[in-house]
Amino acid sequence: MEALAEKLTRDYWHLVAHRNELVNAGDYVRLDWPLGELVLFNDEGAVIAFDNLCPHRGARYFTDHAGNGRIACPYHGWGFRGGELRIPLRRTFDEAEIVGAELNTYKTAWCGDFLFAGIAPKQPLADQLGGVAQQLSDISRQIAARRDFNACPWNSNWRVAVENALEGYHVGAIHPDTLVPLGLVDDETIFEGGGSVYTAHITDERTRKGLERIRRFFDIDYAHDGYWTIHVFPFAMLSSTFGYSYSMQTFFPAADRSRSWFTSRLLTSKIKPGAEDVLEGFFDSSARLNWQVFEEDHAICARVSPLYDMAKSGRYFANSEVRVRELHKVLAEL
Template identity: 50%
Template sequence: MSFDRQLFEGFWQLLCHRNELPVQGDFLRFDVPGGEVVVFNDDGELVAFDNRCPHRGARIYQGDHGNQAATCGYHGWTFRKGHLIIPERESFVNCGIETATWRTLPVDWCGDFLFVGIAPRQPLYEQLGKVATLLENISFNIAGRHDFSRYDFECYWPLAVENALEPYHISMVHPSTLGTLALEAGENVFDGKNSVWYAPVGNAAVRKKLATLKRFFQLDFQYEGYMSIYLYPFTMLSSTFGYSYSLQHFLPHPADPDRTSFTSRLLSTPASSPAAQAVIGTFLDSTAQVNRKVFDEDHAICRTMPRDSWSTEPLRFPSASEAKIVHFRASCRDVLR
């Protein structure tokens, strides 16, 4: 089994928040090592399954997200309310049709965050460690999804992850976007293979403006600075002042090892009142626009890095701001031992 597939199947993967899929038929599709995974609202229950019909292997969903019945467009095989519906079932004789099943995948919850685990090494809460409490607190402050962006990074996925893990490049690559926060050195917290970076906003004018927005949100959890959570191996969850959260996946491309299937969803937090919703909508639109520019900037620099730029070996010249890369590579070496 390849290293990439070993990581996907051996660890619980955070896929989505409950409020991203509130309506029957809502779905999200992910490219993953070995194929595609779909999360689907099946009459109020979120289920995950392989995006292939068990009949002839056709893909069920083509889009990244939307609302559509879990029905194969080839012959109409359908998954609904936990059951497989087969048109003209009586015509399937002497073939064991009663054993046909929709290939659903094991799932578990941390608060309102849904994880999928193919063959995880340990229970979800053991894998998450102390980060689990942080994720629970965040999850209960998510109202829904405001924005969805997706494109392929033209690099091997660990290079994209390492770029996201270190703030050393911010002033050079993001001077007019993320750089305007003037993030301070902050603190890295490591727990198992996961890590969290807490960084105060050093730009006093920006910090004051962000603080004045607090009255528009109904929050019972907030870090008043920039917080970036890394869930080994493929997921980042970041926020400034807890007003929204960018849930990012850096998944190995299923067909091209020199590409990364990158997605980011901007998750919104609750408004303090109906009148506040208009202000929040403008704020979220602006946040989504800035986030997309940041990702474009990240992609532009990541595409300059050939695959052999990455290895599990320790960095030769690690700066203090690259401590999370040192930790990431040590985690990868541990998996390969």
């Protein structure tokens, strides 16, 4: 892995899940990330993060991306529950050796109901997030459930993918049928904690009126009347239209620098009792639209040559690429 990706992975906190994905004992989410795998698991009420490997001889505990289950190794039965390893026939091991056996866990921290994981983060989560911490925490409290979870290998370097997510310059050429019809017009861009918050409004009358009409079905008290997207430095993005649902994306570096690990989740906001049926179609079409946008983005990112030096100093940025320019600066300073 590139030195920069390694440093970012090790030194920073990473947005990895929402509390409502891990409500019940046994709930888990499994991601691929630069160190292999990352499992977030509700261990009898305590959320832990670990590498998905059985410490005995390395069998993987979970193979699905999300679900409910037990940490129970199918190979020789090593389990983990209530913060403790459960080892069958423990007395048949050398006691001096077996006392050292443990799961390989990572650090965790919460910002509101958003879960972050870290390896050796250089600062407390609140310091890393800076001014965006309060906003993330407010957003996290609006979210009720995960509706959709997708994970796929992405055929570009992580930085190509993140840069792409940070600019609107490509929208006309790459998203003619998905994003162009919204008629997004920039409002404001704020830089915080290495990342950024971008807001825009929707100028297409029909879309905007349609979105305003369904507001009464939601039980949310924090949102922006338009489109917004937050880059949670270094690898995560969170975007929303009107705060009705949030698309949470992660672009983790892969060992092979021409690839990355992409996940996207649709997190839906709190709705009023009885509104489920009315919003079913709306959430489904949001998930479908997001997927089409990701496919369009993936196709163009895969076309960026790994030979292009993204770290070089002489690069060119349009006004609509100001967030890419800023990221470039932040990364150069590391």
